[in-house]
Amino acid sequence: MQETTEDASALRGSSLNGSSLNSQVPDGPMADKWENHKFNIKLVNPSNKRKFKVLIVGTGLAGASAAASLAELGYEVEAFTFHDTPRRAHSIAAQGGINAAKNYPNDGDSVHRLFYDTVKGGDFRSREANVHRLAQVSVDIIDQMTAQGVPFAREYGGLLANRSFGGAQVSRTFYARGQTGQQLLLGAYQQMMRQVGLGKVKLHTRMEMLDLVTKDGEACGIVCRNLVTGEVTSHSGHAVVLATGGYGNVFYLSTNAMACNVTAAWRAHRKGAFFANPCYTQIHPTCIPASDEFQSKLTLMSESLRNDGRIWVPRNPDETRAAADISERDRYYYLEEKYPSFGNLVPRDVASRNAKTVVDKGLGVGPLKNGVYLDFADAIKRDGKATIEAKYGNLFQMYERITGEDPYARPMRIYPATHYTMGGLWVDYNLMTTVPGLYACGEANFSDHGANRLGASALMQGLADGYFVLPYTIGDSLAPKLGTEPVPTSDPVFQSSEQGVRDRISRLMSIGGTKSPDYFHRELGKLVWNYIGMERTEAGLEKAITEIQALNEEFWRDLRVLGDTDTINSSIENAGRVADFFELAELMARDALDRAESCGGHFRVESQTEDGEALRDDEDFSHVSAWEWQGEDTIQVKHAEELAFEEVPLSQRSYK
Numbered sequence: 001m002q003e004t005t006e007d008a009s010a011l012r013g014s015s016l017n018g019s020s021l022n023s024q025v026p027d028g029p030m031a032d033k034w035e036n037h038k039f040n041i042k043l044v045n046p047s048n049k050r051k052f053k054v055l056i057v058g059t060g061l062a063g064a065s066a067a068a069s070l071a072e073l074g075y076e077v078e079a080f081t082f083h084d085t086p087r088r089a090h091s092i093a094a095q096g097g098i099n100a101a102k103n104y105p106n107d108g109d110s111v112h113r114l115f116y117d118t119v120k121g122g123d124f125r126s127r128e129a130n131v132h133r134l135a136q137v138s139v140d141i142i143d144q145m146t147a148q149g150v151p152f153a154r155e156y157g158g159l160l161a162n163r164s165f166g167g168a169q170v171s172r173t174f175y176a177r178g179q180t181g182q183q184l185l186l187g188a189y190q191q192m193m194r195q196v197g198l199g200k201v202k203l204h205t206r207m208e209m210l211d212l213v214t215k216d217g218e219a220c221g222i223v224c225r226n227l228v229t230g231e232v233t234s235h236s237g238h239a240v241v242l243a244t245g246g247y248g249n250v251f252y253l254s255t256n257a258m259a260c261n262v263t264a265a266w267r268a269h270r271k272g273a274f275f276a277n278p279c280y281t282q283i284h285p286t287c288i289p290a291s292d293e294f295q296s297k298l299t300l301m302s303e304s305l306r307n308d309g310r311i312w313v314p315r316n317p318d319e320t321r322a323a324a325d326i327s328e329r330d331r332y333y334y335l336e337e338k339y340p341s342f343g344n345l346v347p348r349d350v351a352s353r354n355a356k357t358v359v360d361k362g363l364g365v366g367p368l369k370n371g372v373y374l375d376f377a378d379a380i381k382r383d384g385k386a387t388i389e390a391k392y393g394n395l396f397q398m399y400e401r402i403t404g405e406d407p408y409a410r411p412m413r414i415y416p417a418t419h420y421t422m423g424g425l426w427v428d429y430n431l432m433t434t435v436p437g438l439y440a441c442g443e444a445n446f447s448d449h450g451a452n453r454l455g456a457s458a459l460m461q462g463l464a465d466g467y468f469v470l471p472y473t474i475g476d477s478l479a480p481k482l483g484t485e486p487v488p489t490s491d492p493v494f495q496s497s498e499q500g501v502r503d504r505i506s507r508l509m510s511i512g513g514t515k516s517p518d519y520f521h522r523e524l525g526k527l528v529w530n531y532i533g534m535e536r537t538e539a540g541l542e543k544a545i546t547e548i549q550a551l552n553e554e555f556w557r558d559l560r561v562l563g564d565t566d567t568i569n570s571s572i573e574n575a576g577r578v579a580d581f582f583e584l585a586e587l588m589a590r591d592a593l594d595r596a597e598s599c600g601g602h603f604r605v606e607s608q609t610e611d612g613e614a615l616r617d618d619e620d621f622s623h624v625s626a627w628e629w630q631g632e633d634t635i636q637v638k639h640a641e642e643l644a645f646e647e648v649p650l651s652q653r654s655y656k
């Protein structure tokens with residue numbers, strides 16, 4: 001499972017093979033690519049769609065929108081979630097909003113500007129053609145969701161309201177107070193449930209996918225475990241779609257829901273789906289700082305708060321006065337001072353790294369000195385408490401409930417935390433992975449956000465994938481299969497996959513050690529945060545690989561899983577997920593070690609400008625790193641997809 005050599009070059013261990021990745025990006029001018037592609041790819045005739053069965057794993061925004069759309073088109077869909085209801089998908093947690101190039105405020109936005117901002121915001125590490133398509137369909141998403149009844153905030157004249165998010169100089173973020181994800185999910189969920197009612201979607205709740213099944217190299221189904229009964233079953237289809245979310249919980253402490261994990265994507269990776277840019281994880285600047293060692297979850301305070309909140313720390317590390325008593329002269333508004341044109345609305349990576357820098361210098365605030373202030377005093381003075389309450393009331397309330405501090409009266413305390421994963425399964429322009437017939441949507445794939453995701457663009461991407469991209473592109477691989485039946489679940493490929501799942505569960509149950517899955521998860525998270533987090537060094541990454549391997553060895557020797565397998569048992573669920581996190585964490589470290597440049601939120605200490613900003617190395621690293629599984633005891637092989645920047649010329653990002 002793990003490489004054990006201590007030789008440094010072997011630790012890096014990537015042999016480059018650029019030949020096998022075809023992104024399928026269509027030819028032609030950027031603005032016409034998607035239109036041309038839709039015309040050129042194969043279609044399935046409306047009356048033939050019912051002859052195809054598509055399995056969709058995950059019913060968050062990406063999965064629910066895909067299930068609703070494909071069923072609406074006529075496909076037979078089976079949807080799977082380990083939650084007891086699709087409404088519990090982590091998408092529900094999204095607060096701030098969703099971007100779209102509608103230009104309602106008439107402040108200069110356009111499809112091209114959203115495309116440009118997203119490529120630049122991702123620090124030139126995303127595929128231009130995908131990002132352009134995302135910007136194009138963004139306008140349709142808002143119409144679609146409004147038509148489905150999502151109660152977006154409105155201006156006095158009735159038009160949908162917009163607010164600003166980091167990395168943009170226009171207001172293009174649509175929102176439903178601080179509950180945008182919840183409202184969008186309810187919209188997508190109700191469309192999917194309509195199809196459940198019509199019999200076109202068969203919904204399986206409390207079912208966890210534990211393996212991808214392939215036959216002759218193509219995806220033909222999945223193996224799941226029923227989380228209530230423990231039963232292991234096979235499910236077969238003409239295509240499989242993974243919409244299983246991100247892997248931020250590899251850090252243990254993150255803003256993700258506790259159940260988020262990498263298992264579905266990782267199991268597919270082990271069956272041939274390349275894993276792209278695993279080291280690209282996003283650290284969000286505005287989270288409530290941890291209050292003690294045993295906390296298991298961090299809470300996000302939406303980025304929208306940076307529209308009105310001013311970020312600062314005391315200039316004096318020994319400051320003891322309450323925030324309100326500290327004079328203007330003694331406050332360090334570090335973002336406003338360093339980045340005058342973007343100020344507090346610099347992108348997330350820049351805001352996070354600067355917060356870390358001031359806290360590392362001893363300027364942090366709060367009992368553990370592990371935060372910075374986000375101060376609304378000026379905004380309240382300027383606009384009145386009622387206005388601020390109308391915009392952010394529920395967020396302020398949430399903050400007060402968690403910290404016991406009233407943010408109307410004293411500044412919030414915030415600090416960066418893991419929030420989103422830009423890495424994920426490699427997909428081509430059609431959202432197909434390197435396993436034919438296997439697609440990945442939403443946060444589970446790597447596409448569109450490069451090395452740093454701009455705020456409010458994950459909801460946009462998940463819904464773009466599910467509503468507007470996959471429904472077109474999936475036909476391309478299905479059309480040639482007309483007249484074929486799905487591989488029967490009695491086929492030996494399903495039987496051996498089921499057996500593999502059962503054997504692994506037995507192995508985890510039988511270790512009989514002394515430490516819980518949670519213990520190992522927390523210890524692993526510390527390694528990932530300390531060495532593969534916001535700031536990385538070559539030596540630190542090498543150390544991380546060795547320490548992850550040692551902890552993993554201890555996991556398989558000293559794990560204790562409580563309870564039985566034929567009933568609800570979160571201990572066995574967690575054990576399997578943590579086992580996969582170990583393998584992922586090691587790959588993250590190798591990927592980070594290989595990428596000897598700073599890009600996006602990934603600050604490599606050895607690669608910085610004279611004034612301490614991130615320094616990219618376009619000559620050597622202007623590519624997507626896609627890793628191929630080689631078996632348990634072998635280092636994975638890296639494949640590179642070269643990135644070309646024809647529309648947005650490569651430049652060093654500057655927000656000054």
Ligand SMILES: Cc1cc2nc3c(=O)[nH]c(=O)nc-3n(C[C@H](O)[C@H](O)[C@H](O)COP(=O)(O)OP(=O)(O)OC[C@H]3O[C@@H](n4cnc5c(N)ncnc54)[C@H](O)[C@@H]3O)c2cc1C
Pocket residue numbers: 057058059060061062063080081082083086089090091092093094095096097098099180181207208209210243244245246255256257260261263264300419420441442443444455456457458459460462
């Ligand atoms: C606190 C917070 C706030 C955010 N706010 C914003 C915001 O304002 N704007 C924005 O654009 N983005 C925001 N994001 C990011 C955004 O919410 C997510 O990226 C997005 O919702 C992910 O959607 P998804 O459909 O890809 O995955 P998810 O919503 O995570 O859904 C994953 C689905 O997969 C299922 N699943 C996973 N593994 C398995 C398995 N093995 N077997 C069966 N089912 C499985 C789960 O049950 C679930 O149904 C925020 C994120 C966080 C953490």
